[in-house]
Amino acid sequence: MSRAIANSPRTASQLLPRSRIKMPSFTLYSARGSTNADRIRLTLAEGGFTDYEVVLLNLAQREQKSEENMQRNPWGKVPVVTFPGGFTLYESRAICKYLTRKYSFPLLPADSDIDAVALFEQAQSEEMFYFADPAGKISFEKFAKKFIGLHVDEAVVSSALKSVEAFFDVAERRLLQRGDYMAGREFTLVDIFYIPLIQRLFACGYGDVILERGAVSAWWDRVTNRPAIKKLLAADRDAITAAAAAAAGK
Numbered sequence: 385m386s387r388a389i390a391n392s393p394r395t396a397s398q399l400l401p402r403s404r405i406k407m408p409s410f411t412l413y414s415a416r417g418s419t420n421a422d423r424i425r426l427t428l429a430e431g432g433f434t435d436y437e438v439v440l441l442n443l444a445q446r447e448q449k450s451e452e453n454m455q456r457n458p459w460g461k462v463p464v465v466t467f468p469g470g471f472t473l474y475e476s477r478a479i480c481k482y483l484t485r486k487y488s489f490p491l492l493p494a495d496s497d498i499d500a501v502a503l504f505e506q507a508q509s510e511e512m513f514y515f516a517d518p519a520g521k522i523s524f525e526k527f528a529k530k531f532i533g534l535h536v537d538e539a540v541v542s543s544a545l546k547s548v549e550a551f552f553d554v555a556e557r558r559l560l561q562r563g564d565y566m567a568g569r570e571f572t573l574v575d576i577f578y579i580p581l582i583q584r585l586f587a588c589g590y591g592d593v594i595l596e597r598g599a600v601s602a603w604w605d606r607v608t609n610r611p612a613i614k615k616l617l618a619a620d621r622d623a624i625t626a627a628a629a630a631a632a633g634k
């Protein structure tokens with residue numbers, strides 16, 4: 385499963401002619417700092433899968449809106465995955481589920497266990513609508529806007545923060561009643577889905593929404609201390625530190 389093809393990212397202009405490289409299983413089109421793409425990288429890390437290449441699009445230069453990327457994703461966004469046979473998929477959570485099934489990562493309940501599947505889908509909806517929606521607004525206002533030089537709308541931040549806090553109040557009760565993970569007793573993809581935006585909340589100074597709640601905080605420790613996840617997060621932190629040092633040295 386884990387043929388060692390380095391998947392250190394390349395930009396679109398660095399792509400070699402296909403005839404000169406060993407073809408990886410698929411290409412992940414991503415962008416620096418993309419939380420949606422990180423969801424996929426974390427899923428692959430947890431599955432021990434490294435046989436893919438990453439191509440970075442420059443969002444500031446609107447490469448995501450190029451004709452070529454619009455063919456891959458009509459919404460003009462990343463992440464997208466493309467396979468050598470032409471199969472193409474966008475939407476991070478759909479991609480994670482597809483890769484999990486395709487490569488048999490143990491991150492989904494068995495199809496035959498319809499109760500567990502239903503609880504997984506319930507947890508997935510909760511993550512998307514009650515968590516990722518407001519957390520994504522905070523990330524956009526407090527993180528992305530810094531890079532595009534836009535004014536932060538504090539009213540949006542404060543309303544989104546209230547929603548995130550309300551969400552984690554419910555999560556706290558549910559984790560105490562129901563088990564160690566967001567979809568029940570087992571670690572699943574849903575737990576991975578949370579990681580990139582929670583990290584972003586920490587980066588924006590809102591880590592207390594996790595740390596102040598005992599069961600949520602213990603869940604976060606369990607999830608981020610899984611060896612593959614811990615390793616990827618540490619590597620990403622090192623890459624950010626190195627990039628910052630290089631930028632400061634300019």
Ligand SMILES: N[C@@H](CCC(=O)N[C@@H](CS)C(=O)NCC(=O)O)C(=O)O
Nearest residue numbers: 418419420460461462463475476477
């Ligand atoms: N629902 C999509 C969201 C994709 C998304 O918003 N991607 C961001 C990068 S994290 C993007 O491409 N932004 C650039 C743009 O919208 O032009 C997913 O889960 O993949």
